[in-house]
Structure formats: C-alpha cells, structure tokens
Amino acid sequence: MNAINYSEYEPEHSGNFLTEASLKSTGFDIRLEHARWENAGSALIQTHHHSCLIRLMLPSDAGERTQPAGNLGRLCGPASQGFRPLGPLLFIPNGSEFHLKHRACQQKALICVFDPAALATLACYRWNWDGCVDASMLNLQSLYLRAALQRLAEEVAAPGFASELHTESLLTCIALDLRRQFLGIRPCEDGNGKLTPRQMSVLRELLDAGPETALSLQYLANACALPVRKLSSYFKNTTGKTLRRYAAESRVEKAMALLADPQLLVKQVAYQAGFQNPAAFTAAFRKAVGMTPEEFRRQRSG
Structure with missing residues (x-):
C-alpha cells in the first residue's frame, strides 16, 4: 500500500505477504492479506499524510481468529508506552509510527488504509490526532467496529452491487466511531x-x-x-457572548461570504448558511448588517 511504509529492521526476517482480494479508490485502499514470518523479528510501520490504518484479524485456513500469541506492538511518540500484546483489532492514526515485534507465525487480516477527510460526508471535520494517540488503540474493544470491519471484509472478498458506495458508507461509520472514541x-x-x-x-x-x-x-x-x-x-x-448570539453571528458571516458568489440565489445562500427559510434569513441579516441581503450584494458588486 502506498499510504504506509513497512520497514524490516532485520532483512533476513522479512515476512511473505499475499493479497487475497482488494478494493481501492480515492481515499481508501483495503486488502485481505495473508502474512507469514518464518522467524521472529521486528518492523516499523509508518502511515503517510492523512491516511489511517485499521486492522482486523480474520480466521485463517486453520480456523484461528485471535492475534497470534507473542506478537507485541507500541505506538511511537511523545506519550509512547512500552510494548503491549496486540489485540485482534488495532488502529494506527495518520502520521503515526507503529513498532511491531512478531514471532514466527502466519495470520490473515483485513488491512484498511483510509483518509477520513476524503470521504465526502466527513470532509468538513478536522482529523487531528495529535495528543489523542492511546495505547488502547492496539487492542480496540468495540463490537460495533468489529462487526463493521467484518462486513467490510465480506465486501472485499465478494464485491456486490454498488460496492464502492457500500464500502465508503462502511468506512464513514468506522471513522465516525473512531472519532467519537478518541477525538x-x-x-x-x-x-x-x-x-x-x-x-x-x-x-x-x-x-x-x-x-x-x-x-x-x-x-x-x-x-x-x-x-x-x-x-x-x-x-x-x-x-x-451568548451561544444564541454567537450562532446567529456565525450564520450571518457565512451568508456574507456566500453572497459574494453571484451564481447563488439569495434563497440558496439562506439554506447553505443554516437558516430555516429565506424570510428568517432576510430578517436576521437586516438586523445584523443594517441592510437586506440583496442590498448587501449590490453594494459589494458595485
């Protein structure tokens, strides 16, 4: 995956990776991946730019689901703690470094690298994880996330109708749950x-x-x-200021910026600025600015 770096410290201990299935589009790269390490070793995984990584262990051919015993990890950074056992579900925020210590083992997992801000409905939110990185990310205890990722794994293995849209919807729910938990x-x-x-x-x-x-x-x-x-x-x-006054001023300020676009009708500006109807918009705008939205637009354009 181009969104992450996987660097082995000891090249002779490098693992073998086989991609069983994948889905890739703008904002996400998802794979069902088999990994096999012949020897114990360590690696550093780095996420790039705005991409996060979430991984769910899946049943292997032998039916094993849990994280292989003995695999340890830690998230590097100012608040970094010691190595901890890895759970079946882990999350690495964007811009983070994850240090892995693994034993000789093989495993199957869903590896999902995605940029929350690239998902259309989430673009308006800020996704800054600074100061929020927590050791609990290495063993997430969320039945909801597990279920969503399991459904995502099924979609990757056997894409159905409107698969990309379905995948983006699942990722949106996953990103929102992570935001509620950590941000x-x-x-x-x-x-x-x-x-x-x-x-x-x-x-x-x-x-x-x-x-x-x-x-x-x-x-x-x-x-x-x-x-x-x-x-x-x-x-x-x-x-x-009161909360009501602040909210009203924010909506009027947003409307003033939108009115600079001559292609937008006044009623479109009203709804985009958060007003319930054009009449309420005109009354609030006149009270705050001293003129109607139409008069303000004419004055600005003149």
Whole structure:
C-alpha cells in the first residue's frame, strides 16, 4: 500500500505477504492479506499524510481468529508506552509510527488504509490526532467496529452491487466511531468555569457545519461533555457572548461570504448558511448588517 511504509529492521526476517482480494479508490485502499514470518523479528510501520490504518484479524485456513500469541506492538511518540500484546483489532492514526515485534507465525487480516477527510460526508471535520494517540488503540474493544470491519471484509472478498458506495458508507461509520472514541470531548472538572480550546473547536465545527434545526442545546452540550445548564454559562464566560448570539453571528458571516458568489440565489445562500427559510434569513441579516441581503450584494458588486 502506498499510504504506509513497512520497514524490516532485520532483512533476513522479512515476512511473505499475499493479497487475497482488494478494493481501492480515492481515499481508501483495503486488502485481505495473508502474512507469514518464518522467524521472529521486528518492523516499523509508518502511515503517510492523512491516511489511517485499521486492522482486523480474520480466521485463517486453520480456523484461528485471535492475534497470534507473542506478537507485541507500541505506538511511537511523545506519550509512547512500552510494548503491549496486540489485540485482534488495532488502529494506527495518520502520521503515526507503529513498532511491531512478531514471532514466527502466519495470520490473515483485513488491512484498511483510509483518509477520513476524503470521504465526502466527513470532509468538513478536522482529523487531528495529535495528543489523542492511546495505547488502547492496539487492542480496540468495540463490537460495533468489529462487526463493521467484518462486513467490510465480506465486501472485499465478494464485491456486490454498488460496492464502492457500500464500502465508503462502511468506512464513514468506522471513522465516525473512531472519532467519537478518541477525538470526542471527555468529561472534565469545572476548572475556571470556561470552555477548553478543544470544546470551543468542537462547537465552532458543529455550528459551521450544520443548519440551525439540527443543533439542539442538548446536542451541543453532549458534544462538549457538559450538562445543558452549564454550557450556556461556560460559553458566555469564554466568549462574552451568548451561544444564541454567537450562532446567529456565525450564520450571518457565512451568508456574507456566500453572497459574494453571484451564481447563488439569495434563497440558496439562506439554506447553505443554516437558516430555516429565506424570510428568517432576510430578517436576521437586516438586523445584523443594517441592510437586506440583496442590498448587501449590490453594494459589494458595485
């Protein structure tokens, strides 16, 4: 796979790899792969650019499913810990280095290298794993992920109708589950009564990406791992504005940028900026800017 480097430290211990089946498209490269090591050894696996790697052990011809005993690994980095036994399901975020120590063994696995941001519905999210790499990634305990990857393995082995679309849908679900597990906000103590930079980033991302009707106060509070009663006060302590005012200003700012495109109708701008209807958009825009969207556009174009 071009998205990863696999470097053996001892060339005489290099493994033999056989690809049984594969699916490849923009944003992902997935393979059913047999690996065989005649001797114990070690290797360094590096992911490139924006690509992540997730691997699920599969039953071998002998019916064995579990990770061969004795295989160890660790994710390298500032928070790196010692070598740990590898589980059947592991995840390596993009830009990471994974150090493998293996015994003489053979195994079959689904190897999936993908870029979450290249999946159309996920392009608006930020996929920065810095500071989130965790040793638990080497032995993921998620029945949901296992089931999704097992279904992905079946699709790779026997592609069906609209296989690429089905594969991208499965990868989207997998990426979202990984995001919730490792990039989601963890509950925190009250501190100084303000939102953390990470919580503010999540709120901005949600407010910029979705229309007003999709974002309830409860939804935003859950995304920040805060009780509803605290979200508004924490937000005002952090920004000096109410959450409602901030959201309204963000939508108007987005609309002002969209109005610069003469090809977009005003009603298209309204919906893309997150307003429920053109009338609500015009009223909010006039209140914030002092003129209607049409007047603003004419002034800018003049």
